[in-house]
Amino acid sequence: MSGGPDPILAVERLAVTFDTPRGSVRAVDGVDLSVREGEILGLVGESGSGKSVTLRGIVRLLRANAAVAGRVLWKGADLLAASPERLQAVRGREIAMIFQEPMTALNPVLSIGTQIEESLVAHTTLDDAGRKRRAAELLDLVGIASAKVRLAAYPHEFSGGMRQRAMIAIALAAQPRLLLADEPTTALDVTIQDQILKLLLGLCQDLGMAMILVTHDLGVVAETCDRVSVMYAGRVVESGPVEALFRHPRHAYTHALLRSMPHGGAARQPLVPIPGQPPRLDRPVEGCPFAPRCQLVEDRCRTVAPPFEPVGPAHAAACWASDRLAMAEGTA
């Protein structure tokens, strides 16, 4: 991809295969992603398209039954080849992660303060008093009132929104450069969703932190992200600047997603399902995985996988109908 400074994170041909009792499942199949300093990248796709597995793959948080291939270049060095010590030093300190379900992602038997401070113990040289002070600052930063008192609280004493704030505070403890946010608002009430998103955006801006934001919600992407990658059946099928991709989608899947949204992506709406099912991941797909559900399908789609090719400035797509889409948009 051309233009701009070098990415701090470059995921190249990431592939994750799960060994399951029913055979091997290729959940992520050659994903390319890149994130620049301070940039917010949206990652969208239907349920099961491999978004969470991709995020976990980046910091190698996958279970023992996962085989990972490809490269995850963080500041130029491959995390997939890194030593456990190096990985441990990167996790939390340089790349942090937050999860969808704040209730299950926080340890129920440890106080919020303990869960913040253990990150500080791992990654800073602060002394006990310094850590206490910093932990209170962090709760303050994520908008939790009377932070000092709240440090002693346990997760079950917090509301859903506050738990998500606490999780963000914990993730930010060691001032990471990149935050992997896996549907951070899906489990929350609509009004709280907005607050948490605004909080995350503000934090990225204030701290100059980059973020990969996984979401089902194209409206969220339109409002918050600089660039977006669209996943389908374990692959990135289109990726580009939010403006360009929303105005001129060059993959039939993205096109269908956007068409099913009111106001071309302005209103906040979850993805409206496209008729049909994604392909099964436990057997190889011939041709384009979207072909069976595609309205623009042509013969070669079913036999030859389209290459992931540049279609505009920093914009790429893997679709045989890419040119037809461009022309249709042009005449409309």
Next chain:
Amino acid sequence: MSRAGLVLWRLLQIVPTFLLIGVTIFVLARLLPGDPVSAMLGDRASDEAVNRLRQQMGFDRSILTQFVLFIEGIARGDFGSSTAYRIPVTQLIGERLPVTITLTALATVIALVFAVPLAFVAAVKANRWPDFLIRGVFQVGLSSPVFYVGLILLTVFAAWLRWFPVGGYGETLGDKLWHLFLPALTLALSFSAIIMRNLRAAILEVLTAEFVDFARSKGLAQRIILFRHVLRNALVSTVTLVGLHAGSLLGGAVITESVFAVPGVGRLMVDSIFARDYPVIQALTLVLAVVVSLAFLVTDLIQMALDPRVAR
């Protein structure tokens, strides 16, 4: 509820339990076949002697009167005298209860010392050879009858190797623990296996929890993840299990104390049942009920310390 409130509430709850068990045991003791007086005096005692003793012991009064006297006595802390030993029941139990408590406590400690680290290793190496080995060995422990294990330990370590005494009880604390070690080990074996299995399963479940992934994503050391995040959560259910087993541990003490000739309340219970020693049977049942209730209370307190959600 605060911790002090909980303790008080639970102590109060022991009172109705106590009464209910009191009634039950009073009735049950009298349903035992056989007569205590003839048991004491033997078959060839004269009718006159039997009647005199019956009167002395109050067995000539109506059941209802006996019950009222029984409850009155308890309220005064007087459980009467043992018909077999002819000393106050409180004195008899007072001498023997500490032995059994020490025995079961030692057994619990031994069980935990074996079970916790090995459950940990088995879970972390799940479905690899250390796991199979540990589970296999514990399976043997679980399926061996207590008296059989006791006899083997006795033969090997006491009779052959002479590392431990064959039976009895010591004077100093160290001597006592040395005497109680083999019986405690016997008692601990199957208990240890139960704890190991439960804790291993609990650890495996906690290992799949999302908060463990979150802890990993923070860059914590493996050691901290395992001990602070995994073990602590897994122990919550194991503590419950240990507490719930307080009763069966006392039941096991009956057998081990008999095998190792330990002068505890387990053996006292067996002897008293054979001797139709009503006052001792009654008092002992009540005292053991209180001991078990207190064990549950301690369990709850440990659980409150481990899991803040329990302290509502």
